[in-house]
């Protein structure tokens with residue numbers, strides 16, 4: 036399989052041209068910054084923006100009668116279903132992204148010579164389809180409490196922004212399988228923790244059936260994580276000619 040690390044014409048480091056480095060340093064000394072200040076000025080601007088900013092978003096009111104009743108009931112018992120709906124919306128968005136990440140990884144492994152020996156395509160398809168099932172599971176859970184699965188919750192928004200880099204790594208034609216697995220590993224680590232959080236919330240909300248279904252998903256996520264970790268480790272060791 037192709038290596039992720041090859042020696043080539045990388046000119047990003049200063050050691051490539053000591054003469055130019057000296058000139059560059061001399062120029063930076065000869066042309067100091069046009070205005071004073073340090074990172075404290077930036078922090079002050081950020082504080083100003085933070086103080087004035089509105090929230091990232093909100094949880095929409097339940098759209099169905101069942102939801103109104105359900106939400107009201109939860110509130111009466113002193114719980115806050117909005118926080119739960121926020122995290123359900125977040126899981127929904129992330130599982131959907133998970134499908135797209137695996138789609139991209141499958142495309143990558145289908146074309147990289149020899150990749151399917153270390154990273155079996157049928158296993159990737161299984162994981163991809165499980166992410167889709169998890170998406171559907173969360174969608175049903177959101178509907179069951181009368182909330183709207185098509186609404187983007189604040190946490191879903193945050194996760195979407197945080198995942199953008201992972202999608203970029205997976206869909207960049209130049210990235211290697213090992214580099215893509217590193218991105219998938221980040222996603223699976225976050226995924227695993229987030230399911231645990233969701234199960235905890237569901238239990239505390241008294242949604243025991245939901246928590247039970249979520250535990251089945253977590254078991255599958257455990258399996259994803261174990262495999263991705265192993266594949267990634269193997270490819271990095273091979274790249275370093277250290278594989279046994």
Ligand SMILES: [Fe+2]
Pocket residue numbers: 129130133166169226256
């Ligand atoms: Fe997932």
Ligand SMILES: [Fe+2]
Pocket residue numbers: 133166223226255256259260
């Ligand atoms: Fe997963």
